[in-house]
Amino acid sequence: MKIFIFSALLSTLFLAACSNSSSTANQEAATQGTDTNTSAIQAEKKEAAPADGIINGYLKLKNALVADDDKAAAEAGKVMTKAMAAFDKSALSTEQVKIYADIEDGVKEHAEHIGDNVGNIHHQREHFESLSQDIYDLAKAMGTGQKLYFDHCPMYNDSKGANWLSETKEIRNPYLGKSMPDCGSVKEEIN
């Protein structure tokens, strides 16, 4: 009987030790495995710009929020996370590298939070607002493979207002969604 107890204890000790090490191994595997299937996100364009993959993910997210679709928004957040991981810094100028470094952390974090917040579209939109500023700066610094419109909605967040980027000239509001789809105006065009 004593032997039985002793062996039970020993095995649990081993198990406890194993579970600790395996969780870190999993994390490493997860961070290494991000390079796969990201090329599929990169839309093929004539004059591709370095940040197109990230911007396309952002536009996907924006369109999900326009449709009040929290699940699609979370999906798009995950697409952005992958695009960030696949981003190629090698062709950037020194100035662009600096700007990217400044933006990188924030964009990753916003994309992650949006990906994790199915069922809380209000929170997704909060992050989307900060993210929009980052992506605007990114597009200005790196150029864009398609024409973008920088839009402003004066009503969001108790009339503090907020901005977003769109691929269409027509206003489709991602902050108010279906409740006020056409609130806002184009402030700037980015070519």
Place this chain on the structure above:
Amino acid sequence: MKRTKVVLLTLFALFLIIQLIRPVRNESGQAPETDMSNIYQMPESVRGIFKKACYDCHSDHTEYPWYADVQPMGWWLADHIRKGKEELNFNRFGTYSIRKQKSKLKSIAGSLADNSMPLSSYTLIHKNAKLSLDEKKLVLDWLTKTRDSISLNK
């Protein structure tokens, strides 16, 4: 009868064994230069509120409750604190990029405003971590003011 006794004994022995696996404590001493209060003008009152309501999970120094010595509670706390610090660490606020600082100030305000922070599971035990309406207003005003003072156009 004999079997139940064995099972109980085994369980108790297990409980004793797991007490030996103790997570490293999150206690590194005094507030560093990169603490938020050293980066921005912060009234003592605001600092006190952050300290009592947020620092246990969002700084490098946790005031541990007694049950942190009892496993698996201690493990659960350690994991909780690790995640909290990853999200936001008041002690290291100065190491964030200006852009990230700005967005963190916004997120702090947002989570206080919608009551998602401090966690209800935390305020259940730490009654004084629950912010009164006045405290909340004080902190939110400070956050807004501070955030508006940061300009990204360098």
